[in-house]
Amino acid sequence: MFTQNIINNYLQIPGIDGMLLAMPEIFIFCSTLILMILDIFFFKEKSFKNTNKFGIFIIIIAFFLALLLPSTGIAFNGLYFVSELSTFFKLIILLSIFFVFLLSHNKADIEGIKFSEFNFLLLLSTCGMLILVSSNSFLTFFLALELQALPIYVMCALKKNDIKSAEASLKYFLLGALSSGFILFGISLIYGFVGSISFEQVSNISLKENMGINFGLILILAGVAFKISSAPFHMWAPDVYEGTPSPITFFIATAPKISILGILIYLIYRVFSGIHDNLSDLIIVLSLSSMLVGSIGAIVQKNLKRLIAYSSIAHMGFILVGMVAFSEKGLHAIMYYLIIYLFLLTGVFAIILSLQKDDKPIELISDLKGLYNDHPFISICLLIFMFSLAGIPPLSGFFGKWLVFFSAIDSGFYILAILGVLFSVISAFYYLKIIRVMFFENSDTPLIIDGNREIRFLINLSLFVSVLFFALFPIFDYMILNTKI
């Protein structure tokens, strides 16, 4: 197994030098605090817009800090760990946060979230995510998990007067707290049986026969499965997606899931690498049930964002297929899939945000009726995103699907791969349904398009990536293959 003994290859960086490793997080945290003070004293009228712009700058700078600082190693007495893989996840997370900022920039007004708190909470949550993918002990892991989750609960409730938003927030908070409880209980079991919360200590102990550790791991896996909305822990996703304003939905659908997947990969490949066989069965169950629920559940949906919620459950199932085998191929497949999926969701949400009907954001699938007659370009973009999500070549989604199933077949999980592709055919049905509504049907009330520069940029960027992914493939190939865990 290629994951063995990696942990010893990294350098322990003692003392204050370790700060350099955590530079992006430290930078985001400090500048967020400064931004809050600035906001109170200086940005009176344009509070939201200004903080949003500063937020974009902070994210860009953090992105380059993460990219350019030549840092791998273990810091803060083994609490903190930076590898090329965690840097990869940080970059993806920062990219998605950048997209969230752009999406919300001019749309906060109509979505009812025009509070500067939105930006602060977003930045704090980002900070939590970055720490999460770098955590090297269960203490850091849990603290970072809560730091990323708590701001999200508040963000869901930002639209104060909306009953659905309140419901979504409450649901998300209660279930999220429950899952955090599961994770904490699992951690305490593991601590009890190993006697340490450090990932290194846990990974050095022979885990196979130890019932307590297995049980603790199952609890952690359940909690994590909740956070990535994998079935059977998916119940919150449709309601939360439906209730929250679109920029926040996009945020919930991407960044936290990416960060938790990042740490899940880290846990499975490094910390619990001794008990692959037990884990593998569990992940197969999670993956298959996610694909089943996601593809069957979405068929009957009428609300656009509920449909996206179910589709994201199905996609999470596909991503987990890559994790089943614990192979290098699977890891690379997940990395590809996350990039592809991030760009596709960005495009879809940018289009949803740019469309309005009767001065309100669109909600139902039937609101898209006749989109093609009014706005050909937008509808062709959405068409391409839908075909891509369905995994039809030569669009980007196909390559994600293909790599994931490649990794499964490579490790001998034939039945899983066959079931997976069959579910992908079922899920193609509801993507086609959206295309049907846009292209084959007509409507009386025209849709109004209110796209600004940022949103147009995002649509074009996503279009570029999903159509020309086959040409970008060799470049990504080079990037991802050279990433060390």
Next chain:
Amino acid sequence: MIENWPILSILIFLPIFGALLILLIPSKIDQEGKILKNSITNIKLVSLWTSIMTFLMTLLLSLKFNYTEKQYQFLEFYEWVPSLGIVYRVGLDGLSLPFILLTAFLVPICILCSWNTIQHKIKEFMISFLILEAFIIGMFSALDIVVFYIFFEAVLIPMFLIIGIWGGVERIYASFKFFLYTLLGSVLMLIAIIYIIDTTGTSDLIQVLDYDFSKTEQLLLFLGFFFSFAVKVPMWPFHTWLPDAHVQAPTAGSIILAGILLKMGGYGFLRFSLPLFPDASLFYQPYIFFLSCVAIVYTSFVAFAQQDIKKLIAYSSVAHMGFVTIGIFCFNTQGLDGAVFQMVSHGIISGALFLAIGVIYERTHTRDINKLGDFATTMPKYSVFLMFFTLGSVGLPGTSGFIGEVLVLIGSWKVNPLVAIISGLSLILGAIYMLRFYRKISFGISENQDKYEIHDVNIREFMILIPLVMFIILFGIFPNIVLNFLKVPHFLVLETFK
């Protein structure tokens, strides 16, 4: 200098280039909100010229083609994703060139026949059609399994839109059925392809052909490919998407569907299933004979009962493709030659029949066989054309339909006389329903013919129908034009069985 050009890639991407040009044509809108006639004409002309240029280029390729060369010709090779062993490799042999010629020949005809029938979204129609052409040509020339799969599936996107946007009343149902059926078939092929790449370490067809799969592997992988090709052919009982798709598609869509898309299945069998899995092919031979015989007899009866003339032709297509699968799985020269010849000839004849139905439909707006009739007096020229197509479909000696069927019958007699007898007898069934169709359309009494303003074929339709008739007769008299291409590839295919 031209020797070194990537001539095949230029051919594949020329239609896409044309589609981009069409995209750039501004659609100016007049006061009534309609697109100006000027730009519509531009769009039509650009797409027509692009498709004609493509056809001329394929003619150029076939002139430079060496019939006796055993290697693939016009080979192009670029590294694509080295870590996964995927290469962009395209090339031609005698098997793929006839299909590419057929594609490039039918697309200008499709564009001409939808000159006036497509009233709305003409720009999008032409773009979809040209992209479709590019994907099909790419699929026929791909020599890498992954590249093949990508083109094979990508064809679904424009075809789905062509049926769904410009189709008939129940177009949504038909387009969904078409898309999901074919997708379901081809995802299983995806699994098989992934397995092949995983075991051989490459997706380059030339290298994969050297690899010997074990018997069990062959049996399973064959099934993976079989489902996808069987849906495309379509073989009984996977054919139910075809009548719906044909009936609802616009005329041009039907032509391309019957003329080329169905051939992707047969081509796939010849290109992949037979050479890669010879043992499995021999093992499954009786089952495929059974399915094909059922298809021929059963769909002939079903075709006889149809009221909708487009559905009638659709079912007859299933029967004719039954001959193709029998011919392919005979594993002898006559069978293989007959199968490919039958595919080419069926591509022309069924395309011509759908075109002819489109001509009537434009004038009468009905496809109900009971409401049509007496075209021999109202449209005499048209009736003559229709006669040629009908007789070609029946398989009269002297038309191209005859050669394919006879070769398949000879081939199957050598392997299994019972199959030859069943399929030979069912030629009579084909004659029954096609002649009934022709009698009713041309000489029958129509109930409400007076309602329609009927004029005979105009110059544009004449120009489309003439080459079709010419080729049906030409191939019937000089079958070697096609068969010459096939000598070497069929020899090579049969060598794997020895």
